Amino acid sequence: MTTAARPTPAHMPRRRPAPAATEAPPLGARPAHRQPWERAILASSLPGNFRFVGIALSTHADGRGHFARQPRVIGLVHNTGLHAGQVRVALAALVDRGFLRRTPATGPIDNVDLTLTLPPGALARARRAHQATNNRSNADA
Template identity: 70%
Template sequence: MTTAARPTPALMPSRRPAARPDTPTVGAPPRPPARREPWQQAILASSLPANFRFVAVALSTHADGTGHIAQQPRVIGLVHNTGINARQVAVALTALRDRGFLRLSPPDGRYDTADLILTMPRGAAARARRAQTATARSSADA
């Protein structure tokens, strides 16, 4: 039984060939404008406890521009990212869901199996903008 020769790094091309600008690229559609930054600002301006905001920001690093999380970190991933134990992460996710910052798909799913989607509750973006302008004013006065 013979096996094919394994490729070595020397046999690999030095870099990926560049796409020609006159030909459309086939693949993923263009990404929508990012919504992660306003979501993070709304989280940081909220009255959530600090460890809940920490879990939220850690979760948002996995999100794309639409708020969907392609590679779901699940509870165990958030435990590894934050260093907070699993029960506290689950409580933080529940608080985020109850306040409207997070949606589960399916809605009755568990955090270990359901997909998490970032959502912006009504009025949260406006509160974040007001908090940001107030901070800017106070630093300008100093």
């Protein structure tokens, strides 16, 4: 009975494998208008203080989701009354969920430029929540 030869370092490839290609940005990463973005934030399943930071952030945006003057973490701390760490965590969660885009994509959240974006499906969820609210208020009348 013969056994297979054990691999040695000589059997390993001579160079590292090429890194995987970076993924294309998601389709929903284009700037979002402010009013639908606010509806989507309020209809999301994010914790309350994350939504609070999102709404405070959106007050600085123009109607098309861009910021003429970027509100930094310290400005949002003053607007919301939350601690700087809480604001940073909320901004990171909003970026991870696709509600914000960072430019540049790396670096501390304190120094990046932000743009309001809508993740896929967020607008549809906001519309459903808005219709359900309207249906309940019409039933009460």
